[in-house]
Amino acid sequence: MTTRLPAAVLWDMDGTIVDTEPYWMAAEIRLFASFGLEWTHEDAEQVVGMGLWESAELFRRHGVDLEPDEIVYGLTEQVREQLRTDGVPWRPGARELLQELREASVPTALVTMSVRSMAEDVVRAIPFEAFDVIVAGDEVSEPKPHPEPYLLAAQRLGVDIADCVAIEDSPTGITSAHASGAVALGIPNLLDLRGTAHHHLWDTLAGRTPVDLGELLVELRAERSDAHDHDGTADDRGHDDGKASA
Template sequence: MTADPLPSRHPAAVLFDMDGTLVDSEKLWDVALHELAAEYGGTLSDAARKAMVGTSMAASMRLLHDDLGQPERDPQVSAAWIDARILELFRTGLRWRPGALTLLRAVRAAGIPTALVTSSGRPLVEVALDTLGRDSFDAVVCGDEVDATKPHPEPYLAAARLLDVPIARCVAIEDSPTGVASALAAGAAVLAVPAEVPIAATAGVHQVESLTGADLELLAALLGEPPTG
């Protein structure tokens, strides 16, 4: 016996990015990345740091090495250093982005399925879930558990498969150009809330300055559903 479907005006699911979208963790990544650059005797440029936002760990380490003029370094060694340091920082310094917790609670209260779709690896996500709540998501897609990471559409397609919902009826919430590209390529409606880097105006993407005030009416509108009342 299957559960009654959600009202047609609701999204089939809401798919949340993590870093910079739900939690203000990009600043913690700043700390770890700048510390590693200093460990290697260099300084990470602003341009390289911005290019890392929303990318996989492997891609970020290649950007860091190239920026420092040390492309010969092993990305796996650098990634292990960052993993260990960021775990420490996540345990002590993870904070919600404005409006994120309120929106997540509203979505859950409405009975809309949710997924966490992140480029971060499972060990780090497990620490973050202590803040986010392990019962806040019906599915979790981590960067080290998919064949291709953002901006490839696979992470969002995987989330829709896990939730058994059509991706075209999903709303993805993202803070980075890389994440927005992934969600758009997958076929989701996209709500962008830029955090560390700007997102160019793009067809099919609705931008807000923060999630404060974002509600179920807005999510329905992204799918072209009429407001109630």
């Protein structure tokens, strides 16, 4: 039997498609240093996947004396400049899987808490039309970990969120994807995703195909059906799959 493909695949950007988290961390450290403050790598890990304006408020509480918009757009411009000068650091397998999804006519959305200008920079660097929809951090009222970004992407694509796979690299993003009703697929990068609300963990997208993503939907539906048969409740416990992280 042919595996049914997802109705759509919804992609996080920073840390999932492009390995830009080190760029953000370096920009944050420079920002704090400009106020004579220390901001460590461990501190920066706290805001991976967080909405930019929520991060800005956290920075202000730690002594950065700027308005939130100044912080957000200042950091964004530093990251965009590093993308221009150093190039786009692609995550393994991301562009290849995106291209296969396009060739299979599976709709795709970019769901990022970065602002649209930066999202468009990354999209332009992909040598094919990779996304039908972009949902950016400056376009949502509730950022990740709230489900709104993923729900909005599914709405704009005209698909049922329960038939979508969302690909994420951070606990914040996994929480958002899971809460939306999508299949939450974690691809760990800087942060350990074990213990998060993922449905599946793969250690890489390299070598993965649209059929692999479709099988995640089939497997999750089977698990939910079995759990319902046993006790009348759905079992959404996450687990590792295939090439899962140790």
